[in-house]
Amino acid sequence: VGLVSTMALTGKEMIAALNAQSDSVTTVVHNSTSILRYYHTAGMLHSQADVYLSEGDHERAYVMLKKFARMYLLVIAEHNAYNTKQYQSEKFKFKRLCNQALAKIKELKESITTKYDKGFQESKSKATSSPALATPTTTTTTAPAAPTPSTTSTNPLVDQFALLRLGSKGTLPTKDTKSPASPQYPSAPALSHPQPSTTTTTTRPTKPTNPPPTQPAVSNSAAQFSSFRQVLLPQDLTSRFMKLAKYNTSKGNETCGILCGKLAKNQFHITSCILPPQTGSHNKTSTYGEEKLIALQESKGLLTLGWIHTHPTQSCFLSSIDLHTQFSYQAMMPEALAIVMAPTDRRLREGIFSLTKEGMVVIGNCPERGFHPHPNPERLYQQATHVALSRAKTQFYDLRSK
Numbered sequence: 001v002g003l004v005s006t007m008a009l010t011g012k013e014m015i016a017a018l019n020a021q022s023d024s025v026t027t028v029v030h031n032s033t034s035i036l037r038y039y040h041t042a043g044m045l046h047s048q049a050d051v052y053l054s055e056g057d058h059e060r061a062y063v064m065l066k067k068f069a070r071m072y073l074l075v076i077a078e079h080n081a082y083n084t085k086q087y088q089s090e091k092f093k094f095k096r097l098c099n100q101a102l103a104k105i106k107e108l109k110e111s112i113t114t115k116y117d118k119g120f121q122e123s124k125s126k127a128t129s130s131p132a133l134a135t136p137t138t139t140t141t142t143a144p145a146a147p148t149p150s151t152t153s154t155n156p157l158v159d160q161f162a163l164l165r166l167g168s169k170g171t172l173p174t175k176d177t178k179s180p181a182s183p184q185y186p187s188a189p190a191l192s193h194p195q196p197s198t199t200t201t202t203t204r205p206t207k208p209t210n211p212p213p214t215q216p217a218v219s220n221s222a223a224q225f226s227s228f229r230q231v232l233l234p235q236d237l238t239s240r241f242m243k244l245a246k247y248n249t250s251k252g253n254e255t256c257g258i259l260c261g262k263l264a265k266n267q268f269h270i271t272s273c274i275l276p277p278q279t280g281s282h283n284k285t286s287t288y289g290e291e292k293l294i295a296l297q298e299s300k301g302l303l304t305l306g307w308i309h310t311h312p313t314q315s316c317f318l319s320s321i322d323l324h325t326q327f328s329y330q331a332m333m334p335e336a337l338a339i340v341m342a343p344t345d346r347r348l349r350e351g352i353f354s355l356t357k358e359g360m361v362v363i364g365n366c367p368e369r370g371f372h373p374h375p376n377p378e379r380l381y382q383q384a385t386h387v388a389l390s391r392a393k394t395q396f397y398d399l400r401s402k
């Protein structure tokens with residue numbers, strides 16, 4: 001995106017576009033969801049804002065801080081447990097953070113407005129002094145799709161891991177060529193080429209029945225702040241998770257892990273996988289000890305980026321219970337992934353899924369619990385396209401009782 005098109009909005013228009021994004025956060029409180037989970041979600045928004053601020057990305061910091069303040073003021077403060085004695089320390093901590101955030105939002109609003117007004121004036125004066133510069137430039141919004149084996153055209157499910165590995169094979173550096181700017185997060189090889197900052201497609205869409213994501217009506221310069229951020233998945237994660245799950249898998253029981261990581265330069269890096277205390281049966285896993293899990297994540301500064309679980313005897317898909325679980329992850333973090341490991345599924349052993357927009361609406365409004373049918377389940381989720389493999393090594397935390 002060139003300078004001219006980035007600066008095409010006035011300050012007021014840019015603030016309106018950013019507000020439209022921050023105000024899309026749901027403000028409905030579910031008292032059945034523990035307030036700790038809401039505090040964790042708010043904490044994740046706040047720490048993402050901190051990262052953007054430290055990187056000088058004021059527009060995204062503004063959106064995150066507004067999402068954070070709305071979450072605290074409109075959701076958490078309305079929760080049944082908000083005023084209970086048990087959660088007083090969280091209440092005071094977040095009240096303080098919220099007041100600081102509101103002051104920062106005001107400050108950012110002024111600096112963003114000034115920046116875009118200045119750019120708008122400059123592009124206008126350039127346009128009048130030299131009309132040739134005002135010629136609209138065409139910018140592509142999607143990267144070319146990775147080469148796909150032709151055999152997959154008849155198969156609706158694609159082995160994404162094979163594709164991702166295939167895509168990275170040719171470009172994998174033989175020596176360690178990590179960027180010195182962010183040594184702890186090696187980029188995915190596929191990203192060593194400059195990519196458009198909007199939608200980056202690592203595999204082609206695998207469900208032709210799904211309509212392509214609709215582009216927001218705002219211009220490119222505002223749209224760049226609203227697209228899904230890419231998630232980098234260490235290529236060792238799934239195989240090492242399967243080793244930890246081996247005993248359960250041999251008994252036909254499921255195993256579950258939480259995908260955690262960090263934000264850097266507008267990309268999520270999965271760094272860790274936590275196996276919480278759990279009891280797994282052949283078709284579902286129940287985890288417990290959420291307080292311990294959140295405490296561990298908070299002590300390590302880890303964002304929740306999704307989950308991984310096994311289907312020891314079933315095929316690779318999201319069951320109705322899985323869809324509801326994934327909904328709560330995506331409500332917390334829109335880019336969250338659901339990885340399903342199905343060693344006995346010959347079509348697809350590993351799947352990386354996320355709910356579609358339609359899926360988020362349908363599941364969010366579904367009052368059923370336990371296994372139950374959903375109409376048109378194939379429209380509710382799809383193979384995630386905002387993921388790429390990285391050469392990072394996964395840190396595992398196994399909290400299961402031995």
Ligand SMILES: [Zn+2]
Nearest residue numbers: 311318319322
């Ligand atoms: Zn499942």
Ligand SMILES: [Zn+2]
Nearest residue numbers: 320363366368
């Ligand atoms: Zn349901």
